Amino acid sequence: MTEAIAIADKKMLVRGVRLRKVFESGVISKRRVVAVDNVDIEIGSGETLALVGESGSGKSTLGRMLLLLIRPTSGDVYFDGMNLTKMKESELRKIRQKMQLIPQHPESALDPRWRIYNSIAEPLRIHKLADRNEEKEIVYRLIETVGLQEEHLSRYPHELSGGELQRAVIARAIALNPKFIVCDEPTSMLDVSVQAAIINLLMNLQRRLGLSYLFITHDLEVANTIAHRIAVMYAGQIVEEGVRILDGPLHPYTRMLVESLDMNVDSKNFKFKAEDLLNTHSSKQTGCKFYHLCPKRMDKCLKPPEIVEIDGRRVRCHLY
Numbered sequence: 534m535t536e537a538i539a540i541a542d543k544k545m546l547v548r549g550v551r552l553r554k555v556f557e558s559g560v561i562s563k564r565r566v567v568a569v570d571n572v573d574i575e576i577g578s579g580e581t582l583a584l585v586g587e588s589g590s591g592k593s594t595l596g597r598m599l600l601l602l603i604r605p606t607s608g609d610v611y612f613d614g615m616n617l618t619k620m621k622e623s624e625l626r627k628i629r630q631k632m633q634l635i636p637q638h639p640e641s642a643l644d645p646r647w648r649i650y651n652s653i654a655e656p657l658r659i660h661k662l663a664d665r666n667e668e669k670e671i672v673y674r675l676i677e678t679v680g681l682q683e684e685h686l687s688r689y690p691h692e693l694s695g696g697e698l699q700r701a702v703i704a705r706a707i708a709l710n711p712k713f714i715v716c717d718e719p720t721s722m723l724d725v726s727v728q729a730a731i732i733n734l735l736m737n738l739q740r741r742l743g744l745s746y747l748f749i750t751h752d753l754e755v756a757n758t759i760a761h762r763i764a765v766m767y768a769g770q771i772v773e774e775g776v777r778i779l780d781g782p783l784h785p786y787t788r789m790l791v792e793s794l795d796m797n798v799d800s801k802n803f804k805f806k807a808e809d810l811l812n813t814h815s816s817k818q819t820g821c822k823f824y825h826l827c828p829k830r831m832d833k834c835l836k837p838p839e840i841v842e843i844d845g846r847r848v849r850c851h852l853y
């Protein structure tokens with residue numbers, strides 16, 4: 534059995550159903566941004582789903598909604614079969630242990646005034662999971678797991694390199710034995726030489742601890758290498774999703790993204806105006822969001838495309 538089929542057979546750990554997030558700002562003239570627009574998303578036990586797409590397409594907002602760090606405007610988030618969106622904050626507290634975030638900027642996850650030891654131990658203290666001796670044992674085990682040394686524990690964040698900092702953030706994230714981690718571009722701020730080491734660490738941890746990842750990245754090659762499935766986001770929607778879709782993209786936007794890779798253009802900088810579209814987008818725009826830039830557009834694209842399933846992948850396009 535291929536790995537993809539094996540994963541497909543596993544039960545879904547995390548599900549987002551018709552998730553939508555509208556940000557409103559401004560007092561006199563209200564500005565609305567539909568950051569995530571009716572997205573369905575599923576991540577299986579032990580699975581990595583890579584979420585790719587240009588800057589401003591809604592990836593971080595979607596990831597944070599799955600962790601309930603951002604409350605959806607509408608839609609539901611399920612974790613292990615439980616509907617988190619219906620829960621009170623007090624009920625969510627216990628479940629939050631099982632869902633963690635590894636952010637793009639490791640320094641944002643660590644208190645600059647605290648030694649690394651305290652930052653790694655903090656989740657155990659908040660949830661009262663260990664006495665001081667047990668805590669020390671766990672922290673030492675965690676730093677060994679992520680490849681840090683004892684000497685790092687007494688340092689402050691500014692005394693660590695970017696890679697060491699991200700290892701400390703990972704140690705903190707796995708301290709509570711999570712099942713699901715949103716990795717939000719965890720290597721994009723690191724030197725190229727360190728990126729591979731951190732990605733290898735995350736993949737090893739997945740195998741050892743049975744973790745599920747939503748792995749947000751601009752790097753299509755990384756997505757292809759580490760993910761069991763890939764979802765492509767454009768202007769707040771998932772336009773294509775499936776196993777190894779970048780090898781043979783169907784959606785015109787995915788094709789352009791892949792071509793940008795072939796042309797050696799960083800997809801972060803390769804903008805198809807998704808962000809501009811989001812910022813000017815109003816609920817009045819009803820057709821395909823890629824209409825203006827699509828080389829294959831037809832009259833019917835002025836109506837919103839449904840998601841269709843083709844050979845196990847999902848595509849939101851009138852061509853199919």
Ligand SMILES: Nc1ncnc2c1ncn2[C@@H]1O[C@H](COP(=O)(O)OP(=O)(O)OP(=O)(O)O)[C@@H](O)[C@H]1O
Nearest residue numbers: 556566568587588589590591592593594595808811
């Ligand atoms: N708190 C907020 N208030 C208002 N608008 C927001 C807020 N957070 C995000 N947005 C807007 O929502 C849209 C999606 O942002 P988001 O950060 O989710 O995109 P992204 O794909 O993760 O981008 P990047 O790759 O640059 O991190 C953007 O237009 C952004 O400006």
